[in-house]
Amino acid sequence: MKLPWVLPLAAFMVSLVFLAGPAFADDQGDLKTQIQQLFDQVAADFQKGDLKAVLSASAPNAVIVYKNGQTIDMVQWEKAVEKDVADWQNDQTKYVVEKAWPIGEDQAGAVYSESHEFTRSSDPGHKYAILAQFQAKLTKTAQGWRFLEFQEISIQTTKDGQPLSPEPAK
Numbered sequence: 217m218k219l220p221w222v223l224p225l226a227a228f229m230v231s232l233v234f235l236a237g238p239a240f241a242d243d244q245g246d247l248k249t250q251i252q253q254l255f256d257q258v259a260a261d262f263q264k265g266d267l268k269a270v271l272s273a274s275a276p277n278a279v280i281v282y283k284n285g286q287t288i289d290m291v292q293w294e295k296a297v298e299k300d301v302a303d304w305q306n307d308q309t310k311y312v313v314e315k316a317w318p319i320g321e322d323q324a325g326a327v328y329s330e331s332h333e334f335t336r337s338s339d340p341g342h343k344y345a346i347l348a349q350f351q352a353k354l355t356k357t358a359q360g361w362r363f364l365e366f367q368e369i370s371i372q373t374t375k376d377g378q379p380l381s382p383e384p385a386k
Contacts, residue, residue, distance in 0.1 A: 248316040251326050254361050255311035262309040267294050274363040275355055281367045304334040322356040345374045
């Protein structure tokens with residue numbers, strides 16, 4: 217009995233899936249590592265209070281979309297947070313990329329958590345924390361990965377462990 221030509225082709229395709237599966241996982245792991253490295257640099261810049269360096273990780277047209285539907289660009293974000301961040305002391309900022317995936321050849325998506333733990337020079341003796349989760353869209357440039365969009369998933373701000381109602385950025 218002669219096998220139809222489709223069966224060997226199907227067997228070949230299935231074998232490619234099994235052989236390419238680990239390589240695809242490695243590519244995604246590499247992507248996650250690259251994005252985590254970008255976030256690690258952003259965290260270091262945040263801890264220095266260098267908002268210009270933080271902004272350099274974003275594409276010029278990058279935006280933040282909050283859960284309430286408000287969208288602001290990164291220039292508006294900088295103006296909204298610069299006085300607040302200048303008041304931070306002992307900042308411990310950390311980003312953790314939970315998952316990352318390719319979107320075509322030169323874009324990627326990621327879900328990440330961020331935490332900022334700090335004190336304030338204007339309110340000594342108190343500890344503040346911001347815990348948030350965002351989804352980000354990134355683009356690959358000649359300088360490496362850059363952020364295009366941040367979508368807020370959740371955010372919580374606390375003072376001495378007690379929840380605060382954060383004011384949205386303007």
